[in-house]
């Protein structure tokens with residue numbers, strides 16, 4: 001769906017009484033507005049005819065370019081830069097000046113561009129957001145403006161919005177509280193909705209709920225662009241989010257909303273509170289879970305050990321880790337285990353060590369994962385305090401080790417060698433992002449296991465044979481599928497269908513990895529969208545019937561970057 005570029009008020013050119021062409025004053029303003037709006041700007045690719053009609057002569061250099069030549073020019077500039085952070089900033093600026101060119105560049109070479117516009121570089125983009133602030137994108141809904149949310153959303157420029165990604169910036173990847181800088185994440189995720197699921201750039205809306213920050217370094221930075229206040233919490237926070245959700249439902253009744261990078265308890269509470277009111281999901285809980293589950297199912301094709309016989313140790317039981325655990329339990333139950341038998345195959349280790357039921361004040365999601373102290377009574381332990389990751393691995397002899405802790409290097413040599421000693425083909429997924437928070441470097445995992453490990457990392461490392469196990473394999477397809485089916489809710493079944501579809505996809509020619517290569521992400525999203533849309537029908541939440549939900553229907557919804 002190209003954005004129509006219409007001539008303002010018919011034609012900009014008129015003739016004065018002497019027959020000289022004359023450009024009406026409003027046309028000058030309109031011409032500048034056209035170039036200043038990233039959704040309509042084509043830069044040097046405006047044709048002669050368009051320049052005539054739209055009054056663009058003089059504002060552009062005389063050369064008329066093509067999208068391909070523009071890509072080549074930007075590509076050369078990008079490769080000449082000193083580091084990825086500057087490439088990130090350059091691409092953000094391009095997105096804010098010409099969206100078609102930005103998306104064409106990204107789609108043209110996803111393996112090169114994804115790590116620049118998304119994980120891992122987006123992490124530094126959030127940490128240094130204020131430093132590279134240039135132009136507004138999306139909406140900052142700050143606590144002091146809480147009475148104005150509905151007015152802000154009323155902007156007619158937002159009429160086409162179909163997908164919102166919202167964060168409050170409190171748990172940005174594994175980097176913690178970044179306050180308003182967390183906006184980099186909704187922007188990055190939505191760039192992938194366009195790149196992978198073909199959602200038009202005019203239909204996406206990044207939102208940052210600025211409720212302050214407890215990150216003193218950000219607050220004390222004189223350049224910080226956010227609200228300089230400690231985080232609002234408790235009832236005031238809940239009321240603020242409630243106002244936000246009510247305004248969204250009123251303004252965009254059919255929108256798909258993705259909660260992203262909220263801290264643990266809020267992540268769970270908001271998902272559960274609003275999943276019945278709003279077509280919504282939490283990517284860190286559900287997207288990560290489906291990605292990890294799907295990749296584990298793919299790994300099982302290599303190891304031959306059925307899911308119901310896996311022994312899984314999870315390190316880090318926050319929103320992402322416990323989301324993975326719950327989905328694995330459901331997947332094992334689908335394959336015939338009782339809930340109790342499924343839970344008996346999972347051990348979760350968090351900051352107090354192995355989660356045991358006698359640990360006081362466990363968060364709700366950890367209570368379900370806790371083991372009975374009696375179960376570990378016979379374990380050989382290295383110390384008398386908590387049961388750490390190494391003790392757990394030595395005693396459990398896991399077949400699968402998953403990290404969602406944000407703790408760099410937590411999968412050390414002793415842990416990994418202990419695992420490899422008890423298992424022929426260890427499956428090891430250090431999922432935490434960005435690279436500075438990964439539980440292990442994949443090259444070390446391969447070395448310590450003599451190449452026997454099947455390794456998947458949240459961030460890209462560029463190590464041969466290592467799969468990137470990132471939510472980008474899931475959320476664009478789930479979102480597109482939900483939209484395609486006109487779904488009223490995103491069910492757990494839709495995520496399970498997405499996970500199984502991912503596991504069944506095979507590596508699409510990616511000989512070394514478990515999942516398809518990054519340059520096939522559009523095909524992945526399209527396939528997952530179809531399966532998810534069908535599951536929406538199955539679960540009774542679709543407003544369209546199954547017979548119209550064909551691959552052609554999905555493909556027809558996907559926009560590709562071109563000037564059209």
Ligand SMILES: O=C([O-])CC(=O)C(=O)O
Pocket residue numbers: 119172173174261283284432433458470471
């Ligand atoms: O953004 C990513 O790469 C994956 C993710 O959701 C997270 O780490 O929070």
Ligand SMILES: [Mg+2]
Pocket residue numbers: 173260261283284
């Ligand atoms: Mg996230």
